[in-house]
Amino acid sequence: MKLSSLLIAAALSTTPAMAFAHGPSVGPHGGPVADAGSYHAELVLQGNDIVLYVTDGSDKPVDVTGAKAEATILANKQTQKVTLEPAGANTLKGPANLSATHDGVKVVTALTMPGQKPVQARFDMGHAGH
Amino acid sequence: MIPRRLSAAAMIAAGLAAPAATPVAAHEGHDHGDAPKPVIAATVPTLEASSADFELVAVSRGGTLLVYLDRFATNQPVTGATVEVSADGETVTALPVSGEEGVYRLQAGWLSKPGPHDLTVSVTAADAADLLIGTLEIPADAQPAGAGGGHGVSAILGQVRNDPGLLLGAVMVFLLGVLTTIALTQRGRARAAAGAALIGLGLLLASGAAFAHGGEDHSHGDDTKGKVPGVAAPALYGAPDSPRRLPDGSLYVPKPSQRLLAVRTTVAKPQEAARTVQLIGQVVADPNGGGHVQATQSGRIEPGERGLPYVGQRVEAGQVLAAIAPAVNVVDRSGIQQQIATVEQELVIAESRAQRLRKLEGNVPQRDIDEAEANLNGLRKRRAALSPTLTTKEALRAPITGIVTANNVKAGQVIEGRDQVLFEIVDPSRLMVEALAFDPRVANAIKTATAATADGANLSLELLGSSLALRQQAIPLLFRISNPPSGLGVGQPVRLVAQIQGTASGIVLPRQSVVRGASGQPIVWQHESPQRFVARPVRTQALDGNTVLVLAGVEPEARIVTEGAGLLNQVR
Numbered sequence: 001m002k003l004s005s006l007l008i009a010a011a012l013s014t015t016p017a018m019a020f021a022h023g024p025s026v027g028p029h030g031g032p033v034a035d036a037g038s039y040h041a042e043l044v045l046q047g048n049d050i051v052l053y054v055t056d057g058s059d060k061p062v063d064v065t066g067a068k069a070e071a072t073i074l075a076n077k078q079t080q081k082v083t084l085e086p087a088g089a090n091t092l093k094g095p096a097n098l099s100a101t102h103d104g105v106k107v108v109t110a111l112t113m114p115g116q117k118p119v120q121a122r123f124d125m126g127h128a129g130h
Numbered sequence: 131m132i133p134r135r136l137s138a139a140a141m142i143a144a145g146l147a148a149p150a151a152t153p154v155a156a157h158e159g160h161d162h163g164d165a166p167k168p169v170i171a172a173t174v175p176t177l178e179a180s181s182a183d184f185e186l187v188a189v190s191r192g193g194t195l196l197v198y199l200d201r202f203a204t205n206q207p208v209t210g211a212t213v214e215v216s217a218d219g220e221t222v223t224a225l226p227v228s229g230e231e232g233v234y235r236l237q238a239g240w241l242s243k244p245g246p247h248d249l250t251v252s253v254t255a256a257d258a259a260d261l262l263i264g265t266l267e268i269p270a271d272a273q274p275a276g277a278g279g280g281h282g283v284s285a286i287l288g289q290v291r292n293d294p295g296l297l298l299g300a301v302m303v304f305l306l307g308v309l310t311t312i313a314l315t316q317r318g319r320a321r322a323a324a325g326a327a328l329i330g331l332g333l334l335l336a337s338g339a340a341f342a343h344g345g346e347d348h349s350h351g352d353d354t355k356g357k358v359p360g361v362a363a364p365a366l367y368g369a370p371d372s373p374r375r376l377p378d379g380s381l382y383v384p385k386p387s388q389r390l391l392a393v394r395t396t397v398a399k400p401q402e403a404a405r406t407v408q409l410i411g412q413v414v415a416d417p418n419g420g421g422h423v424q425a426t427q428s429g430r431i432e433p434g435e436r437g438l439p440y441v442g443q444r445v446e447a448g449q450v451l452a453a454i455a456p457a458v459n460v461v462d463r464s465g466i467q468q469q470i471a472t473v474e475q476e477l478v479i480a481e482s483r484a485q486r487l488r489k490l491e492g493n494v495p496q497r498d499i500d501e502a503e504a505n506l507n508g509l510r511k512r513r514a515a516l517s518p519t520l521t522t523k524e525a526l527r528a529p530i531t532g533i534v535t536a537n538n539v540k541a542g543q544v545i546e547g548r549d550q551v552l553f554e555i556v557d558p559s560r561l562m563v564e565a566l567a568f569d570p571r572v573a574n575a576i577k578t579a580t581a582a583t584a585d586g587a588n589l590s591l592e593l594l595g596s597s598l599a600l601r602q603q604a605i606p607l608l609f610r611i612s613n614p615p616s617g618l619g620v621g622q623p624v625r626l627v628a629q630i631q632g633t634a635s636g637i638v639l640p641r642q643s644v645v646r647g648a649s650g651q652p653i654v655w656q657h658e659s660p661q662r663f664v665a666r667p668v669r670t671q672a673l674d675g676n677t678v679l680v681l682a683g684v685e686p687e688a689r690i691v692t693e694g695a696g697l698l699n700q701v702r
Contacts, residue, residue, distance in 0.1 A: 072216070072250050077259045079214070079252050106181075106261040108250050120248050120263045124182070 029053055036111050037119030043107055045098065045125060052084055052092040052109060061090035066114035071096070074106040084109070174371070177249060178660040179264040184208065184253055186262050187385045187660045188215075193241050195266075197224050197234040198385035199253065203689065205388065205395045205657060207232025211255040217247045217266070231389070244270040373701045381655070381663040381701050388661075393694035395657045398637040400686050403679050404629040407572050408672055409607075411565030411581065413622045416610075419560025420620075421529035423553035429454035431543045431552075432523065439553065441537050445528040451553055453523040457544065463520065470516050477509045532557035535620065561614050563591055565626050566604035572630060573605040579628035582675030587615050589624065589675075627672045634671060636679040643692050644670055644678055645699045654680065655698050657689040663698055666690075 027033040027042030029051075034041055039062060042053040050071055054062045069084040069092045084094035098105070105125040112118040175190040180202055187198040195215065199208040213224040213234045224234035240247055251262040373383040383393070431438075434450040445451065458466070484502040487494055536554035539545065545552070563581055567573040573596050581589040591609035609626075611618075639654065647653040653665045668683030684690060691698060 072252070072261060074252060074259055074261045077254050079261070104259075106259075108261045108263050110248065110250075118248060120250070120265075122181075122261065122263050 027053065032123050032125065034121040034123055036109065036121035037116075039111070039113070039119070041109065041111060041121050043109065043121075043123040043125070045096075045105070048096055048098050049093055050082060050084070050096050050107065051087075052111070054090045054092070054111065054113075062113075064090055064092055064113070067092065067112060069094075069109050069111045071110075072108045073098070075104075175266055175268050176661075177264040177266040179251065179262040180660060181260045181262055183258040183260050184255075184262065185660050186251060186253070186264075188249070188251070188264070188266065189385075190241055190266060190268060193237050193239075195224070195236050195238065195241055196227070197236070197251070198389075199232045199234060200385075200660075203395065203397045205393055205689070205691075207389065208253075208255050211253055214252040216250040216252070218243075241268065244268050375702055376662075379665060380658070381665075381698060382661060383663055383698065383701065384661055388694075391694040391697045393657075393698065394692050395689040396639070396643075396692050398639075398680075398684050398686055398688045398690055400635060401638050401679075402633045402635055403638065403673055405632045405634050406627050406629055406672055406674075406679075407569075407576075409565040409567055409579075409626040409628060411563045411607075411609075411624050411626050413611075413618055413620055413624060414562050414564045414608075415556045415620050416560040416562050419530065419532065419557035421532065421555040422551045423451060423526050423528065423555070424548060424551055425454050425524065425526065425545055426548060427454065427456055427524060428546045429456040429524065429544070431539045431541060431545060433541050434525070438539065438541060439528075439534045439537060441534055443534045445532065445534055445555060447528055447531045449528045450525045451528055452526045452539065454526065454545070455523050456519075458520060466516060466519055470513065473509055473513045473516060477506070477513060480506045480509050526552060528553075528555055530555055530557055556620055558616070558618065559614055561611050561618055561620070562594070563589065563609040563611060563624055563626065565607045565609065565628075566602070567596070567607055568604045570605060572628075573607060575630040576607065576628040577630070579609060579626050580674040581609075581624040581626045583618070583622060583624050586675075587618070589613070589615070589618075591626070625675070627674050634679060634681060636671070636681045637684050637686070637690075638673060638677055639680055639684075639690055640692050641672075641676055641678050643690055643695050644668065644680075645695050647699075653699075654684060655691040655695050656684070657691060663691065 025033045027040075029042055029044045031042045031044035031051075031053075034043070036054070038057060040055045040057065040059060042055070044051045044053070050073070052069055052071070054064050054067070056062050064086045067086060071082045071084055071094060073080050073082060073096055075098055080097060082094040082096045084092035087093035092111075107123040107125060109121050109123070110118045111121065177186075177188040179186045179188075183202055185200045185202045185205070189196045189198070197213055197215070199211055199213065200206060201208060209226070209231050211232075211234075213236075215222050215224055215236055215238070217238070218240045220238060220240060222236045222238045224236035227233040227235050245268060247266045247268065249264050249266055251264075253260050253262065371382075371384055373381065373387045376382055383391075432453045432455055434452050436449075439445055439451050480502065484499075484506045487499045487502050491499060532555040534553055535556045536551070538550070539552050565579075567576070576593055578593065579591040581591055583589070590612045592612055594608045594610050596608070597606040643654050644652050645654070647665055647667065651667050652670055653667050655663045656666050658664045666683050666688075669681045670678045671681055673679045
C-alpha cells in the first residue's frame with residue numbers, strides 16, 4: 001500500500017515542469033523550442049514580427065485555427081505584450097516593437113488552444129542567431 | 131486505512147510547487163515530466179522558477195505573495211530589482227520588504243482564489259533582466275490565514291533582522307532545535323516529533339513569523355514509514371516550514387533558512403590543475419636569519435644599557451644585550467695583583483733612570499738612553515694590559531636583527547662554560563619550512579608548494595633544496611616562505627600541499643565546500659532546485675591550503691554550496 005500511495009503521488013507530481021529544464025534546442029525554423037503544456041512551441045523573431053509554431057509532442061504540426069496566444073516580450077529591460085493571431089497551418093503571428101538589437105530577448109507565451117486552458121512557455125532568444 | 135493513505139498521497143501532490151495546471155498527455159519523443167523528482171512537501175503554496183540569471187521562490191501567505199529573488203549562480207539575494215508579477219490578466223509590482231535583502235511583497239486579489247494560477251514574473255535588476263514563469267496552486271482551504279498577516283510578518287521580520295542580538299538568538303534556537311532532534315531521535319519517534327516541533331519553533335523565531343501554531347498535530351512520526359515527513363502539513367498554512375532531510379537524503383531548505391545560513395554557491399567548471407601531494411612540515415629559522423648569543427668565558431651576568439632583553443623584544447644587530455663580569459678566583463686575582471705590583475715597582479725605577487739619562491744627553495752613549503726609553507715604554511704597556519683584567523666586562527651583542535625568542539639568563543646569574551645559549555634571536559622575515567618526504571620520487575618532482583597552518587594562515591613556499599642524507603627514512607626538504615605572515619612561530623606544524631609534475635582535471639572548490647557525510651565520506655552539497663540540496667559524494671585532492679580539486683562526483687555546471695555547507699550538513 002505504501003508503494004501504491006507513493007506511485008499515485010509520483011504520478012500526480014510528475015507534471016510538466018518549466019521549459020528551461022530541457023536546455024536550448026533549436027527547431028526546424030531556427031528558433032528555440034519549448035514545451036507548452038502537452039505541445040511543443042517554437043518561437044522565431046522575423047523582423048518585427050514574432051511567430052509561434054505549434055507542434056504536438058512528436059513534433060507534428062497542429063492546426064491552430066481558433067487558438068489564441070499572448071506573448072510577453074522582455075527586450076532592453078522593457079516588457080511589452082503582444083497578441084498573436086492564427087496565421088495559417090500551425091503558426092500564430094503578431095507584430096512586436098523590437099529595436100534593432102535582439103540580444104538577450106526573453107519571451108513568455110500563453111497559448112490557449114480551442115477548448116483548453118492557457119499554457120505557458122518561456123523562450124530565451126539570447127543567442128538564437130538573430 | 132487505504133483511503134487515508136490515498137488521500138495522504140493526493141495531499142502530497144496537491145501541496146507541491148510543481149505546476150500541475152496543464153493536462154499531462156503522455157507522448158513519445160521526449161519526457162515532458164523530467165526525471166521524477168523526490169516529493170517535496172511545501173506547507174504553503176510555493177512557486178519555484180529559475181533561469182540563467184535568477185532563481186525565484188514565491189510563497190503565498192494569505193493574500194500576500196512573498197517573492198525571494200536570488201542570483202542563480204551564487205544564491206546571493208538580489209536587491210534593488212523591479213519585480214512585476216502578472217497573473218489572471220492583472221500585473222502587480224512587488225515592493226521590496228524593508229530590512230530584508232532580496233525579498234519582495236505584493237498583494238493581489240487572485241491570491242485568495244483557489245486553483246492554479248499561471249504567473250509571469252518580470253525581473254529587472256541593475257545588470258540583468260528576465261522573465262520567469264510558473265504556476266502557483268492556491269488550495270481551497272488557504273483563505274482563512276489572516277489577510278493582514280503580511281504587515282505583522284514583515285514588521286517582526288525587520289525587527290529580527292535589524293537586531294543582531296535577536297538574529298543571533300534565532301540562530302541559537304534553531305541550532306538548539308537541530309541538536310535536540312539528534313539527541314531525541316535515539317529514543318523513539320514520539321520524542322522525535324517533539325524535537326521537530328522545537329526546530330519549527332526555532333525557525334518560527336528565525337524567520338520572524340509570529341503565527342502561533344501550537345495545537346496542530348505534526349504527525350511526523352506516525353507508523354507509515356514510507357510517508358514523506360511533513361505530509362500532514364497542509365493543515366499548517368501560515369506557518370513557515372522548517373529545513374529538513376528528505377527520505378532520499380537530500381535537503382529541503384526554504385529560502386528564509388537559506389538566507390539565515392547565508393548559503394552561497396558556485397557553478398562547477400572543470401579545470402586543469404597540477405597534481406599535488408600533501409606533506410607535513412614545520413617552521414624553522416633560516417640559519418642566516420637566526421642567532422644564538424653565548425659567552426666566551428664564565429662570569430656574572432650584568433644587564434646592558436637597556437636592561438636584559440625579554441622574549442618577543444626586537445633587537446638590532448650589534449645591540450648590547452648584556453655584559454659578563456669575568457669571574458676570577460682568589461689565587462688568580464692575587465697573582466695578577468702581584469704582577470701589577472712588580473710592574474709598577476719596575477716602572478718607578480725605569481722612569482727615574484730614563485730621566486737621569488735624558489739630563490746627561492751628550493755625555494752618555496745614545497744607546498743607553500734609547501734602551502732606558504724602550505724599557506719604560508714596555509713596562510707601561512705591561513701595566514696597561516694588566517690593570518683592566520680584573521674590571522673589564524665582556525659585552526654580549528646581538529648577532530642579527532630580529533626577535534628574541536629565548537632568554538635563559540637573569541641579572542646576576544653566574545654562567546659557567548661556553549656551551550650555554552644565553553639568548554636566541556630569530557628574524558621573522560626569514561623563516562623557512564622544513565618538510566619530510568618519504569617518497570624520493572616525490573621529493574625530486576616537487577616544484578612549488580603552499581602550506582597552511584592550523585589557524586588557517588596560508589604560506590606560499592619556494593623549494594630551496596633537499597637533503598641527500600635521509601633522516602628517519604625520509605628526505606628533508608627545505609622551503610623558503612615568500613610572504614611570511616606575522617605571528618608565525620618556529621616549530622609550528624604546517625600542512626604542505628606541493629605541486630608535482632603532471633596535471634589532473636577536475637573542479638576547483640573552496641575547502642569549506644567539502645564536508646563529511648553521515649558515513650564519513652567527503653561530500654559536497656549541490657543546489658539542485660531553489661529549495662533543495664543534494665549531497666554528492668566526491669573524490670578530492672588538495673590543491674593548496676584553501677582550495678580542493680574535485681576529481682569525481684560533481685557534474686560540470688552544477689551549483690555547489692561554498693559558504694554554509696557545514697551548517698547545511700547539520701540539518702537532520
